[in-house]
Every structure is written in C-alpha cells, then in structure tokens.
Amino acid sequence: MGNFRRVPVGVIGASGYGGVQLIRLLIDHPQVEIVYLGGDKSSGNVNGKSFGDIYPHLSHVVDLSIEPPELDKIARKCEAVFLSLPNGLACQMVPQLLDKGCKVIDLSADYRFSDLTVYTRWYGKERHDTSVAENAVYGLPELYRDRISEAQLIGCPGCDPTASLLALSPLLKQGLIVPETAIIDAKSGTSSGGRNPSTELLLAEADNSLTAYGIAHHRHTPEIEQVCSELARHEITVQFTPHLIPMVRGVLATVYARLRDPGLVRDDLITIYRAFYRNCPWVNICEPGIYPQTKWAGGSNLCYIGIEVDSRTGRAIVMSVIDNLIKGKAGQAIQCFNIMMGWEETQGLPKLGFYP
Amino acid sequence: MGNFRRVPVGVIGASGYGGVQLIRLLIDHPQVEIVYLGGDKSSGNVNGKSFGDIYPHLSHVVDLSIEPPELDKIARKCEAVFLSLPNGLACQMVPQLLDKGCKVIDLSADYRFSDLTVYTRWYGKERHDTSVAENAVYGLPELYRDRISEAQLIGCPGCDPTASLLALSPLLKQGLIVPETAIIDAKSGTSSGGRNPSTELLLAEADNSLTAYGIAHHRHTPEIEQVCSELARHEITVQFTPHLIPMVRGVLATVYARLRDPGLVRDDLITIYRAFYRNCPWVNICEPGIYPQTKWAGGSNLCYIGIEVDSRTGRAIVMSVIDNLIKGKAGQAIQCFNIMMGWEETQGLPKLGFYP
Amino acid sequence: MGNFRRVPVGVIGASGYGGVQLIRLLIDHPQVEIVYLGGDKSSGNVNGKSFGDIYPHLSHVVDLSIEPPELDKIARKCEAVFLSLPNGLACQMVPQLLDKGCKVIDLSADYRFSDLTVYTRWYGKERHDTSVAENAVYGLPELYRDRISEAQLIGCPGCDPTASLLALSPLLKQGLIVPETAIIDAKSGTSSGGRNPSTELLLAEADNSLTAYGIAHHRHTPEIEQVCSELARHEITVQFTPHLIPMVRGVLATVYARLRDPGLVRDDLITIYRAFYRNCPWVNICEPGIYPQTKWAGGSNLCYIGIEVDSRTGRAIVMSVIDNLIKGKAGQAIQCFNIMMGWEETQGLPKLGFYP
Amino acid sequence: MGNFRRVPVGVIGASGYGGVQLIRLLIDHPQVEIVYLGGDKSSGNVNGKSFGDIYPHLSHVVDLSIEPPELDKIARKCEAVFLSLPNGLACQMVPQLLDKGCKVIDLSADYRFSDLTVYTRWYGKERHDTSVAENAVYGLPELYRDRISEAQLIGCPGCDPTASLLALSPLLKQGLIVPETAIIDAKSGTSSGGRNPSTELLLAEADNSLTAYGIAHHRHTPEIEQVCSELARHEITVQFTPHLIPMVRGVLATVYARLRDPGLVRDDLITIYRAFYRNCPWVNICEPGIYPQTKWAGGSNLCYIGIEVDSRTGRAIVMSVIDNLIKGKAGQAIQCFNIMMGWEETQGLPKLGFYP
Structure with missing residues (x-):
C-alpha cells in the first residue's frame, strides 16, 4: 500500500445521517484517518456518548466518542473538518476553523450563497461573515472542479x-x-x-x-x-x-x-x-x-x-x-475533499450501488 | 330497510384489482346484488375457479365462481355490467351487451374516446364500433354528470x-x-x-x-x-x-x-x-x-x-x-352507476379513508 | 331506518391512532353519535385544537374541538366514553366516570388486570382502585362475551x-x-x-x-x-x-x-x-x-x-x-360496546378489508 | 498494489439477484477478474443478452454478455465458477466442471447434503452424483473453515x-x-x-x-x-x-x-x-x-x-x-472462495452496511 501519511480529519454533527454516512465512507477511504467526532449544540444529548452507543452496529469499527465541539481542539487534531450540522450553526464555527488553518467542508446551507443577503432573505438569519462566505465555493464538482481545487471552504449542496x-x-x-x-x-x-x-x-x-x-x-x-x-x-x-x-x-x-x-x-x-x-x-x-x-x-x-x-x-x-445521502450529501463532500487535496476524484467513494 | 329490489349486476374481470375492489364495494352497496362474476379471455386460468380460491380472505362473503364470459347469460342475469378488463377486450363485448339491454360501465380505455381514430393512433388497434363509441360518456361525474345520467355506456377514466x-x-x-x-x-x-x-x-x-x-x-x-x-x-x-x-x-x-x-x-x-x-x-x-x-x-x-x-x-x-383503486377505478365506476340509476351519487361508497 | 335515538359517546385521547380510528368507525356507526372529544394530560398541545387541524382530511366530517378532559362535562354529555390514553392515565378518571353513570371502554392496560399487584409489578405504578379494577372485564368478546354484556367498565386488550x-x-x-x-x-x-x-x-x-x-x-x-x-x-x-x-x-x-x-x-x-x-x-x-x-x-x-x-x-x-388498529384496538372497543348495549356484535364495524 | 495475477472466475446464473450481487462484489475484489457470465437453461431469454441490457446501471462497469453455458468454454476460461441457479441445475454441470479442473462454489441446494437420499426426499429429484456430493463441503465458514480450505466444491447455504x-x-x-x-x-x-x-x-x-x-x-x-x-x-x-x-x-x-x-x-x-x-x-x-x-x-x-x-x-x-443477499448468498460464496484460495477471509467483502 506504499508508505504514506493518512490525513487526520474530523466530523462535526456525527450523530445524524450525514455524520454516519461520512464516517462510513471515510473509514474506507485509503488516505484519511478519522481522529475527531463532534456533536452539535442543538442536540446536547449526544455529546459525550460513544459513537457506538448511537450506532451499535458500528461499535466494532468506530472507537471514538462524540465530543462537544471545541474549535481549538478540532484545529489541533484535524487538517480538515466536515460539518454536518443544522443550518445556522456552521457559520458560528467556520471563520475560526479557517483562521486556525483547517480546510472545511460544510454540508449545511450556510456557505452555499455568495451573496449573504439572499441567505438572510430565505433563512431569516443575519450574518456578518461576508468575506468568508464570498471565498466559499459551491461544492458541486461537476461545475466547479477548478475552484474547489483551490478552496479552503466548501459549501456542499444537498x-x-x-x-x-x-x-x-x-x-x-x-x-x-x-x-x-x-x-x-x-x-x-x-x-x-x-x-x-x-x-x-x-x-x-x-x-x-x-x-x-x-x-x-x-x-x-x-x-x-x-x-x-x-x-x-x-x-x-x-x-x-x-x-x-x-x-x-x-x-x-x-x-x-x-x-x-x-x-x-x-x-x-x-x-x-x-x-x-x-x-x-x-x-x-x-x-x-x-x-x-x-x-x-x-x-x-x-x-x-x-x-x-x-x-x-x-x-x-x-x-x-x-x-x-451519498452524491446528495456525504459522498459529494468527500468528492470535494478529494479535489481539494489533489487526489483522484473517485478516491474512497463507492462506484457500485447495492441493488436491489 | 324498506322494501326494495336490489339491482342484479355482474363484474367481468373479477380477478384483478379492479374486480376485487368492485366486488368489495358492491357487497356493501345497499341497492345492488352481485349475481355474476366473469373472467377474461386473457387469463383463462381463472375461469371456473371460485372467487374464494383467488382471494381466500373473501371466501366467507363471496360464493360465486368466475365464469368464462358468455354474453347471453350475462345479459339474462344482469341489469348492469362492470367490465374491468385489459384494453381491447371490452369493445368485443360491449356492442352486444348494449343490444341485449345491459347498462355497461367499462373501466378500460376502450370507450373513453369519442373519436376512435385517436384510440387507434395511441393503442394501435383498429375499431369498427364507431357509433357505440360515440354514444359512450366519459365517466368523470364531476364534469359529465348530466350526460352520465342518461347514458347506457360509460368509459371510466383511470x-x-x-x-x-x-x-x-x-x-x-x-x-x-x-x-x-x-x-x-x-x-x-x-x-x-x-x-x-x-x-x-x-x-x-x-x-x-x-x-x-x-x-x-x-x-x-x-x-x-x-x-x-x-x-x-x-x-x-x-x-x-x-x-x-x-x-x-x-x-x-x-x-x-x-x-x-x-x-x-x-x-x-x-x-x-x-x-x-x-x-x-x-x-x-x-x-x-x-x-x-x-x-x-x-x-x-x-x-x-x-x-x-x-x-x-x-x-x-x-x-x-x-x-x-377507488376514485381512480372501482369507486368512480360505482359513482357513475349511481348516477345512471338515478340514485344518490354517494350511495354505497366509502367517505372515510383508512388512515394511517 | 326506524325512529331511534343515537347514543351520545365521547372519545378521550382523540388525537392518537386509537382516537382517529375510533372516530372514523363511530361516525359510520348507525346507533351512535360522537358528542365529545378529549385530549390527554400528556399532550397538552392538542387540547383546544379542532380535530380538523390535526387530521385535515377529516375536517369536513368532524366538527368538534379536542377539549381538556373535565369529568363532569364528559359525564353530562356522554352515556359512554372510550379512553385511548397512555397507560396510567385512565385509572385517574375511570372511578369518577363510573360513579357519574358512564359506561367506560378503556383501551389502555389500566383495567386489563383483575389483580392489581400484577399491574404494579409490570407497570411500576401503585394503584388504589382495586374494587373498580376487579369489576372491569377483559374486553376480548370471543372469550368473555357474557361478562362484557353486563359490565360497566371494559379493559380492552391491544x-x-x-x-x-x-x-x-x-x-x-x-x-x-x-x-x-x-x-x-x-x-x-x-x-x-x-x-x-x-x-x-x-x-x-x-x-x-x-x-x-x-x-x-x-x-x-x-x-x-x-x-x-x-x-x-x-x-x-x-x-x-x-x-x-x-x-x-x-x-x-x-x-x-x-x-x-x-x-x-x-x-x-x-x-x-x-x-x-x-x-x-x-x-x-x-x-x-x-x-x-x-x-x-x-x-x-x-x-x-x-x-x-x-x-x-x-x-x-x-x-x-x-x-x-381495528380488531387490535378501536374495532374491538366498539365490538365490546355493541355487546354492552345489547346490540348486534357486528354493528357499525367493517367486515371487508381494503385489500390490496 | 504489487504485481499479482488476478484469478479468472465465471458466474453462471448471472441475471438473478445472486448473480448481480456476485458480480458487484467480485468487481471490487482485488484478486479476481470476472471473465465469463452464463445464463441458465431455465431462462433462455437472457442468454445472448449483454449484462448491461438487464442491469443498465451496471453497463458502464460490466462489458460481458450472458452466454448459454458451455462447460468446455467455462473450464477453459475460468479457474473457479460460481453457480447461482435454481435447484436441480447445478448437479447437471458440476461433475464435469470439477473433472475439467474448476473450483466450484454452488449457491443452490444441490450440494448441501452429504446424504443425497435426504435431498431426494425433500426436493423430489433423483440424483446419481453421489460421490461428488459426498466430497462437497457445506459452505458455512464459521463452522467448516478447515474443510472449505481443502475443498474443490462448496454447497453454500442460503x-x-x-x-x-x-x-x-x-x-x-x-x-x-x-x-x-x-x-x-x-x-x-x-x-x-x-x-x-x-x-x-x-x-x-x-x-x-x-x-x-x-x-x-x-x-x-x-x-x-x-x-x-x-x-x-x-x-x-x-x-x-x-x-x-x-x-x-x-x-x-x-x-x-x-x-x-x-x-x-x-x-x-x-x-x-x-x-x-x-x-x-x-x-x-x-x-x-x-x-x-x-x-x-x-x-x-x-x-x-x-x-x-x-x-x-x-x-x-x-x-x-x-x-x-450478501452473508446469506453472494458474500458467503466469496468468503468461501477466499478460504479455498488461501486468501484473507475478509478479502473484497464489505464490512460496513449502508445504514440507513
């Protein structure tokens, strides 16, 4: 398998369907290592639990607990972070994570809009991270592959x-x-x-x-x-x-x-x-x-x-x-991440469905 | 319950979903009696079987066998006939059934078109019963209630x-x-x-x-x-x-x-x-x-x-x-039949769904 | 249809699946009139709402609001009451409803046990209505038809x-x-x-x-x-x-x-x-x-x-x-009620399923 | 990935669910190459079709046609053959395939019984390949791993x-x-x-x-x-x-x-x-x-x-x-095959489900 370093990544919002799919796919990804799982403020009850308590069928392969997200700790451990949180939470964390040097792939709506007034009109929430949002790239690789390859922050479409x-x-x-x-x-x-x-x-x-x-x-x-x-x-x-x-x-x-x-x-x-x-x-x-x-x-x-x-x-x-949950969520996020890292776009992603 | 006569009706194509729904609804209809069940030429294997062999859960309420359709017998026994057959079969039976005095409610596409050239173009089958088709009424009571009330032949939409x-x-x-x-x-x-x-x-x-x-x-x-x-x-x-x-x-x-x-x-x-x-x-x-x-x-x-x-x-x-299967099939046919007979349009039809 | 009085009944716990099924079946019951709908203490949010707000598809046939249950009012309006509440709530209401002269059909576990110590062992709740429970009849008509016919209180099995x-x-x-x-x-x-x-x-x-x-x-x-x-x-x-x-x-x-x-x-x-x-x-x-x-x-x-x-x-x-939801819940309750009232056991109950 | 030879294998009965799962899993298997797809006598209509005509979603990864099984050709091309046929067909092919040197993994019931009189009693079919059947191993690796590792013929349980x-x-x-x-x-x-x-x-x-x-x-x-x-x-x-x-x-x-x-x-x-x-x-x-x-x-x-x-x-x-379809069918067959070949038992098999 050659002698390479696995890139340490984190998943915040690990307890939802986006989270569990990200984790499932990242486990099988040949160039990645999951080093951090975070919960979200909106579901405090998962913080502190082991991942295996929430998804017992994965307890034999995932040995991490879901931590209440601390940005310093995340940035210290992870080169890249996947955020799979309800709308309106990522924007409270992303500017700092970028400052601390993390690549961020956000699965919520927070960074899908280049013009935040549109976001505010449809999502009813004021935002002040205008320049961060302007530098985010819409994570649809079939249209924006080049820009994704140079981005630090991706706002993945659902x-x-x-x-x-x-x-x-x-x-x-x-x-x-x-x-x-x-x-x-x-x-x-x-x-x-x-x-x-x-x-x-x-x-x-x-x-x-x-x-x-x-x-x-x-x-x-x-x-x-x-x-x-x-x-x-x-x-x-x-x-x-x-x-x-x-x-x-x-x-x-x-x-x-x-x-x-x-x-x-x-x-x-x-x-x-x-x-x-x-x-x-x-x-x-x-x-x-x-x-x-x-x-x-x-x-x-x-x-x-x-x-x-x-x-x-x-x-x-x-x-x-x-x-x-894959091309519409976790798989697309990993496809973007592959491109950000300069890897093959197909790396670690399933190419055959489970039909029927 | 008063002293009235139940109208004898037949169902041809009794073994399919249209048939079983018609039978279920007609059993509960206060003014109707099912006296005849017919199969269709395309599924010879049901002809001769008792209805309860095909739908065991109804064997305690339906005591009829499915007969190979004979038009004379049908007309002798039934005032009205519901046809629930594959497209292209009803038109082989309806002209004679009308001649013999039956009211006919057809659930197939055969009598939905006033212009048979349209039928032939889309269904790929030549037809020669032009005058019969012209006198058929499209069985959507919400639009054609008056014409249905005077019709002998209804072509019910699906x-x-x-x-x-x-x-x-x-x-x-x-x-x-x-x-x-x-x-x-x-x-x-x-x-x-x-x-x-x-x-x-x-x-x-x-x-x-x-x-x-x-x-x-x-x-x-x-x-x-x-x-x-x-x-x-x-x-x-x-x-x-x-x-x-x-x-x-x-x-x-x-x-x-x-x-x-x-x-x-x-x-x-x-x-x-x-x-x-x-x-x-x-x-x-x-x-x-x-x-x-x-x-x-x-x-x-x-x-x-x-x-x-x-x-x-x-x-x-x-x-x-x-x-x-009800407003889109058997119920609509009975709604039309109620109107043809001068009865309440709601007679014998379920007004409450089985939610959930 | 003869000249008879419809018996006024109430349904407490009207917003759940037991409630909506009871209501659907009772609407079609020829000898009953629904005069009261009650919520339950555990779901205060339904109290005060119209039934049609919760089940919009029935708003054209049910014109009642769901009231916070008041025992005096219930007893004044209803000859019989169906209780479809979570376990442990019926026993707080039933003794008084009986005292006030109501017949009660309870769909919870509260009155299924002749020996309340068994109830307490499995349900973890102390009970003091021993004599009421002793006079309740287990609502399985196929086994206890005679006792049901003389009962004032039925504990229906699920x-x-x-x-x-x-x-x-x-x-x-x-x-x-x-x-x-x-x-x-x-x-x-x-x-x-x-x-x-x-x-x-x-x-x-x-x-x-x-x-x-x-x-x-x-x-x-x-x-x-x-x-x-x-x-x-x-x-x-x-x-x-x-x-x-x-x-x-x-x-x-x-x-x-x-x-x-x-x-x-x-x-x-x-x-x-x-x-x-x-x-x-x-x-x-x-x-x-x-x-x-x-x-x-x-x-x-x-x-x-x-x-x-x-x-x-x-x-x-x-x-x-x-x-x-029918023989296992609302239908069985009505079957019991029919027997309590001396009516035909099949009154108002569906004898044909909706297959498929 | 090292410099190894992929083992050429065939799948007979490629058009059913066992077949499509085998193919899906074998495509991802690192040591195997699918070189032959066969139909079965009972569904002549698939023979000659391309696999992609039957499963269009796999047409981009499988470029083989489904051939009417010819034992000589199979043996010439394949080191091992997976048979996923209706009961009673494998036993007509297996003795010759073994003679010609193929390893055979059969997914039907034909080789699950060491005593063919039991087979005949339950399946109603006379058999004459007694010695072949006696040398077959029941393909449940958790119980028979050692015997599987030395076998030429496996009868996989469903x-x-x-x-x-x-x-x-x-x-x-x-x-x-x-x-x-x-x-x-x-x-x-x-x-x-x-x-x-x-x-x-x-x-x-x-x-x-x-x-x-x-x-x-x-x-x-x-x-x-x-x-x-x-x-x-x-x-x-x-x-x-x-x-x-x-x-x-x-x-x-x-x-x-x-x-x-x-x-x-x-x-x-x-x-x-x-x-x-x-x-x-x-x-x-x-x-x-x-x-x-x-x-x-x-x-x-x-x-x-x-x-x-x-x-x-x-x-x-x-x-x-x-x-x-996996541990109960195609996956188990491949698990057995891995053991027969002396490979890791987990080779090429999915260890993470697609939850939810």
Whole structure:
C-alpha cells in the first residue's frame, strides 16, 4: 500500500445521517484517518456518548466518542473538518476553523450563497461573515472542479439541488432552453429529513403516502437559481417543488423545460450531455429510451441522467437520480475533499450501488 | 330497510384489482346484488375457479365462481355490467351487451374516446364500433354528470387522468391559464400496474425506488387532452409524465401552469375551485397552505385538492390526490352507476379513508 | 331506518391512532353519535385544537374541538366514553366516570388486570382502585362475551394479546397442548407504537428493517398469561416476543406449542377451532393449507386463523392475523360496546378489508 | 498494489439477484477478474443478452454478455465458477466442471447434503452424483473453515439456514440446550424469493403484509437439521418457519430453545458465543441488552447476534441478522472462495452496511 501519511480529519454533527454516512465512507477511504467526532449544540444529548452507543452496529469499527465541539481542539487534531450540522450553526464555527488553518467542508446551507443577503432573505438569519462566505465555493464538482481545487471552504449542496442542477446545467450552459420555463419536480426519500423524530416522518405516516411540501417557497430554490443564473449569465427564476416519497433513500428530479430549437431531438441532447460530463466520473448518461431509477444509484456516488424530448410539446424532459445521502450529501463532500487535496476524484467513494 | 329490489349486476374481470375492489364495494352497496362474476379471455386460468380460491380472505362473503364470459347469460342475469378488463377486450363485448339491454360501465380505455381514430393512433388497434363509441360518456361525474345520467355506456377514466383532470379542469374551464404551459407530473402506487406478475412491479425492484415511465408517449395523454380541449374549447396539448411510487395505493398529480392574470392569488383560486366543485360530494378543496397527502384519500372515494400560487413565477401549482383503486377505478365506476340509476351519487361508497 | 335515538359517546385521547380510528368507525356507526372529544394530560398541545387541524382530511366530517378532559362535562354529555390514553392515565378518571353513570371502554392496560399487584409489578405504578379494577372485564368478546354484556367498565386488550389469545385459546381451553411449551412470536406494524415521534419509528429507521424488542420482559406478557391461566385452570407461563415489522398496520402472531396427543392432525384442530369460534362473527378459520396474511385483515375487524400440525415435531403451529388498529384496538372497543348495549356484535364495524 | 495475477472466475446464473450481487462484489475484489457470465437453461431469454441490457446501471462497469453455458468454454476460461441457479441445475454441470479442473462454489441446494437420499426426499429429484456430493463441503465458514480450505466444491447455504445456524450452533455445540425444543422463527425480505415475477412477490401484494409459508415442510429444514445433528452428535429435529417480510433485504432468525441449566444467565451465553466466534471476522455478538436490526447488516457480509435469557421460562432467545443477499448468498460464496484460495477471509467483502 506504499508508505504514506493518512490525513487526520474530523466530523462535526456525527450523530445524524450525514455524520454516519461520512464516517462510513471515510473509514474506507485509503488516505484519511478519522481522529475527531463532534456533536452539535442543538442536540446536547449526544455529546459525550460513544459513537457506538448511537450506532451499535458500528461499535466494532468506530472507537471514538462524540465530543462537544471545541474549535481549538478540532484545529489541533484535524487538517480538515466536515460539518454536518443544522443550518445556522456552521457559520458560528467556520471563520475560526479557517483562521486556525483547517480546510472545511460544510454540508449545511450556510456557505452555499455568495451573496449573504439572499441567505438572510430565505433563512431569516443575519450574518456578518461576508468575506468568508464570498471565498466559499459551491461544492458541486461537476461545475466547479477548478475552484474547489483551490478552496479552503466548501459549501456542499444537498440532495435536491445536486440532482436538479446536474439535470439542468447542460441545457442552460448551452442556451438550449427558455430558462423561465424550467420546472423541477423533485422527489426524495425520507432520510433527507434527517434523524430527529417528527410526526410526518414516522413510518406509519410517511409509508404508503406521498405529498408535496414547501411549494413555491422551499429554501433550496435560491441556491438552484444562483447556479442557474450563473450558467445562463442572467438572473433566472425556476419552479422547484419537492415531494416526500415513501422510501428511505434516493432522489429523482424530473426537469421540464421548453427547447429554444424545436428541431432538437433526443439523440442531440444525449450527445450534448455526454460531452458536458465527459470528465465527470460520477455522472452516467443513460442510453436512448432508458430512464433511471433511484435504486440504481442507491449506495453509490453516481448520478444517472435520462433524457427525453417531446416533439409534440417542444419540451426536454430530463430525469436525474442520486443517492440522497451519498452524491446528495456525504459522498459529494468527500468528492470535494478529494479535489481539494489533489487526489483522484473517485478516491474512497463507492462506484457500485447495492441493488436491489 | 324498506322494501326494495336490489339491482342484479355482474363484474367481468373479477380477478384483478379492479374486480376485487368492485366486488368489495358492491357487497356493501345497499341497492345492488352481485349475481355474476366473469373472467377474461386473457387469463383463462381463472375461469371456473371460485372467487374464494383467488382471494381466500373473501371466501366467507363471496360464493360465486368466475365464469368464462358468455354474453347471453350475462345479459339474462344482469341489469348492469362492470367490465374491468385489459384494453381491447371490452369493445368485443360491449356492442352486444348494449343490444341485449345491459347498462355497461367499462373501466378500460376502450370507450373513453369519442373519436376512435385517436384510440387507434395511441393503442394501435383498429375499431369498427364507431357509433357505440360515440354514444359512450366519459365517466368523470364531476364534469359529465348530466350526460352520465342518461347514458347506457360509460368509459371510466383511470387513476392518472382522474387526478389530473380534477386538478386542471377549473383552471381551463375559467380560462385562467395558458393551456399549453400545463404540465402534469403524476405519481402513482404500483397497484395501478395490476396484479399480473412482472419484474418491475416486484417488491424487491419497486420498493425503495422511483422512476418515471412512458415519458412523452403515455397512453393516458390523449384522453386528458380530449377533455382539456373540450373545457378550453380548442385543441390543447399537455405534458403528462407518470411515475411509479414505492407504495401500494394512491395517486398524486402535481399540476403546473402559467396564470394568464399574474395578479391572481391563492385565495382567488381556492374560491374558484370551491365554486366549481360546489355540487361534488367527492371533491374536497384544502384550506390555504394545506397540501394533500395520498394517505388521506386511501380507502375512500374522495379527491383532495391543494392549491398554491407562486407569485415569483406566475404559476399555479395544483395537487390532487385520490385512491387509485377507488376514485381512480372501482369507486368512480360505482359513482357513475349511481348516477345512471338515478340514485344518490354517494350511495354505497366509502367517505372515510383508512388512515394511517 | 326506524325512529331511534343515537347514543351520545365521547372519545378521550382523540388525537392518537386509537382516537382517529375510533372516530372514523363511530361516525359510520348507525346507533351512535360522537358528542365529545378529549385530549390527554400528556399532550397538552392538542387540547383546544379542532380535530380538523390535526387530521385535515377529516375536517369536513368532524366538527368538534379536542377539549381538556373535565369529568363532569364528559359525564353530562356522554352515556359512554372510550379512553385511548397512555397507560396510567385512565385509572385517574375511570372511578369518577363510573360513579357519574358512564359506561367506560378503556383501551389502555389500566383495567386489563383483575389483580392489581400484577399491574404494579409490570407497570411500576401503585394503584388504589382495586374494587373498580376487579369489576372491569377483559374486553376480548370471543372469550368473555357474557361478562362484557353486563359490565360497566371494559379493559380492552391491544393488538398483540388479541392476536395471541385468539390463536392460543382453543388449544388451552381444550387441554390440547402442554401449556409451558407455548411460544408466541408476534410481529406488528409500526402504527402499534403510536403517533408520538420517536427515532426508532421513523420511516428511515424502521423501513426495510426488522427487529425484536422487549424480549423476555414485554408488558403484554402478564395479561396473556392471566387469560391463558384462566383457560387452562392453572398458572401458566408463556414466551412472548414482539417484533417491529416495516409496515403500517397489521399483526401476525405465530404460535408454537407441543400437542399432548401426537396423533392429532390438522383437520382435527381446524374442526376444534371452528367449533370454538362458531358464534364469533369476527373470527375466520382458514381452509387446510391456507395461511393468513395480515393484508387480508387490513381495514376490517376480522381475525383470520391458519392452523398447521407438524407431525415430525409434534407441534401445533397457529397463525392469527388482525388489523392492529381495528380488531387490535378501536374495532374491538366498539365490538365490546355493541355487546354492552345489547346490540348486534357486528354493528357499525367493517367486515371487508381494503385489500390490496 | 504489487504485481499479482488476478484469478479468472465465471458466474453462471448471472441475471438473478445472486448473480448481480456476485458480480458487484467480485468487481471490487482485488484478486479476481470476472471473465465469463452464463445464463441458465431455465431462462433462455437472457442468454445472448449483454449484462448491461438487464442491469443498465451496471453497463458502464460490466462489458460481458450472458452466454448459454458451455462447460468446455467455462473450464477453459475460468479457474473457479460460481453457480447461482435454481435447484436441480447445478448437479447437471458440476461433475464435469470439477473433472475439467474448476473450483466450484454452488449457491443452490444441490450440494448441501452429504446424504443425497435426504435431498431426494425433500426436493423430489433423483440424483446419481453421489460421490461428488459426498466430497462437497457445506459452505458455512464459521463452522467448516478447515474443510472449505481443502475443498474443490462448496454447497453454500442460503439466507435462512445461515442466520439460523449461526444463532443455534454455539448452543448445540456446547450442549447447552435441549435440542428438540429448538424453534426457529425466520423472517426474510422478498428478494430472497428471486427476480422471477410471481404474484405474491409483487409490491402491491407483499408490501404492508406479512405471512408465514412452508410451515412444517420448508426445504431449508433438512439442511439445518443436518448441521445441527452434526453439532449435537445425534439426530435432531428442529422447528423451522419462514416468514415473508415487506422489505427488500435482510433476514432475522429468532431462535428459541430450553436451556439445560436453568441457572445460566445472559452474560454466560454472551461469553460463550464470543469464544465460539472468536476467530470469525464476520460475526458480531451484541452487547447485553442490545438486539440486532436487519438494517445493521444491510450491505455488509456481517452477522449480528443478540442474546437473551428468560429466567421465567428457562429459555434462551437468540436473534441473528444478516443481509440475505450478501452473508446469506453472494458474500458467503466469496468468503468461501477466499478460504479455498488461501486468501484473507475478509478479502473484497464489505464490512460496513449502508445504514440507513
């Protein structure tokens, strides 16, 4: 295995689904060593517990306790820190962690916005770390690989924006659609809602049921619009509607948009998408007539994209599926981290799902 | 209970999900008696079996065998016949059943089209029963109650068109939207796919997964367009995309369309929908800010409709949920039958779901 | 429909799954009128809310608010009261409700034990209402119909004891098995755990998973043993192990016991079970070789029992299935109430499940 | 990575769940190369297809077609062959494959029985390859590691026997229980039923339902008894009852047995189990009071065992969970293969599940 040093990393917010996935993947990562697990202020009850008390099935491989986060200690032990905390907590820690020399990969919304007034408008929280936020890079490697490679701070997108943007980007970048006609109908499993108990996420409530939520007002909207606007080089408004699906994992984004050129056919778009994602090891464009299932991506860091054109309506319909906890969360964070470190982008990440 | 005669009815296609639901509901219907169960030519293996062999849990209440359909016998025994057969079979039986004096409620696609050339284009089958088809009424009582009350033959819509049309109709009828912007993202449980075994409907395949299918080409499209065009009083093309959801029952149609008047707000639409469905006992318009879940409708004949307006994008987003096997199938057929017979539209139909 | 008075009843604990099922069933009950809904002290946040705020899909049929329970008011308005509260709360209200002349059907464990020292040993709570408890009747009509018909207070068994006892009773009553060899492996859907949020009942945790719990110590054990001992006419210890199944509704109890007479065959047992349950409209004994599925019972008040004998091991294996929220909860309470009132035992209860 | 040769292997029965799991795991195995995929005679329709046509999500990593099995070609290309075929097919191929020098790991029942008369009695098929069968080793490495290391032919146990035997073996080996009191109540996900479509495995049928099957007659019984008898050193009869659980993956075996020594407590058994499995990297004994969930094992080759003693009844209750497709199928086969090759037993096998 050669003679190299493993990079010491920490995971803050270790008790949630983001945390447990990060830990699972980092354990198998050949160049990393987990040296620190932190809880979060919002769930004081996990601080001090051993990780194995919370996830007994991992007690034989993880021997760390979850500590109340102390920034000095974190910075002393870790070269890089993954933050998987509720929105609004990372921004209280990140400026100091950066000052102390850590690389930071944040999985919350705190550093996804270059313009903090947008954050404040949608998240209702004043922020004063403007310059820190301005230097953060949006952690979608398929679009921002170069900037990620030079960043100290990444604001990773979650599952819905990742699936949505991977489906929409080639269309916008190439100017193939009328941007304001873009509609994203997103569908995700309930693990996206996290591990804190709530009535609507109970199996008895959510199983064998289906509902839309956050219609016209969901907080993922502005970050999708920020990236889309950048791709289209002008301000864009998109329709984004998430749905809660009775399953544990997976996201499917069904994206509709009117084509500028009604003569474009499916094969044209497939060619364009393949070119766009040529250097992206984690994006697979399906063969003509094949539409992806979320189960295909389950357990892997892959995104599968299926493409159709409806010549009757003049629309492109693009479907993308990911595992919400891997490419939509922990896997993407590690993909970004690999790039920050100058490693192979695929390092330590699962390339085969667990189908069925 | 008074001194009335129960109307003798038959169910052809008794072994499928449509059949078993029809039978379950008709058993509890106060004015009906099931006197005949028929199989279908496509599944010869059920013919001759007792119904209780196929559904042992109903053997104590249903004492009939499933007979190979003989039209003379059916007509001799039944005043009305429910046909729940694969597409293309009903049209071989219905003309004679009508001639022999039966009322017919067909659950397949065979009699949903006033113009059989549309049927032939989408279903790939030549038809010669033009005049019969022209006299059939589309069995969506909320739109065609009067015509249903005078019909001898009903072509009942299935689950996706029912949910879609109940969501779209008020907008089109009142001219509130730009029709060609209408997009229907439909999501339905796997029982919509019927009871014949197929790999993609296995639990191991369909559970914890999610996919779109029939994109740009699904056969439900033309019947939705037929009704929409009638409401809008000109030819309309709609985008219809069905998705397979990992649950047994239920449909959610999420409908998007651009409002003509950007000044309309949610409360305006709610008022308009409530007026439109004022005399419809099976349609419930949700309070502002409440979005329906499929589970609410499970086990009942109700349709719940939630309404939102996105002032940023100028779109209405309307969500409707039904139980695919009741309001989307057997319940709707009985609702039509009640109207044909001059009975209360709610007779014998479940008004309370089985939540959770 | 004749000219009769509807009996005014109340439901305390209206916001949980027991409550919502009671309300759903009582609405359809032809001889009852719901006049009062009460919350419980443990969930103060529902008191004062309208029922439709908690269950929007029922807002069109239930127009009552959930009141903080006042015993005087309850007794003034209600002839009978259904209590669906966490263990330990009913016993604070029932003595006074009885004094004030109400009939009481309690769904908690508080009045299932004739000997309160057993209750105290397993539930860890001192009790002083000994004489009230002694006059309560265990609400399993198939065993105690006569006593229920004369009772003022019923302590209804929950889902696991109901399924277990219906499977075991004929064997014990007829002395067919060696009692101490009885093992009950019970499996139930997560709605049995109630509607209060908890991590282990989240869809993301409980779906696609399976576990046993409360092994060797579950609180349902002593009430099962109390009834079994009565049937066997001596003290009996049984093995009872519940499992959490990734589904919303349903219970399957698989019961194993060694037959005293190794010559007994399956048909013998089926004959004995049919005789035992001859006058029980809610118990169905399956044909030889047919084993029941929980789905059969879903939505109905029925219990299906399948029977097998293993001549190799000398054991009887008996499987019983019920809907945990109907025959295992609200339906059973109404069945008891029907008997208390001298009505038909089947009045107002669903006899057909919602399969599939 | 050093300079070693990858061992060429083939998978026959590549299109089913056993096949796809084998392929997924073998792709990641550092010492193996898949050089051949074969179909089976029973599903002629897959022969000739590319693997990617059947599993599109793997088309980017598997570039082989599924060939109609020709033994000469297989033997020429492969050093070892994994057979994942329906029962009764392997025995037509294995004798020749062995003759031609292949190592064979069979996942069917064909080579699990040292005494072929037992096979014939339970599987209803005459066999003439007696000496081949006698030299096959039962592929449960935790019990037969040494014999596996010297074998040319392995008959791998499936999911229920694996979970059952890992739970029971220490008790039997140490003589701690009365063997004839052993009852195995096994519960497994529907992927155990394979990928061929059948009505009872449809999501609409199997989801939200639960049933026992094969009671008193299931074909897994004799192989469990064969191993148990060997451990106990006399003929043993066990009660084995499988249940179909509404989930994709996972097995839980709940095992009950009367302890010979009523003074044994839980900690004693935990100590004994830990000693028994000391050198078994794939078996984890849970801490006292912790009971395993199938989800813990999902995606890994691990078996988690939880142990309880009921002092009231004098019984041990042991629960073991595995992933039915990994430790219960493909993973176990590879674990055996690793041992046959003299490699680390853990080579190429997932040690961390995909929780949640």
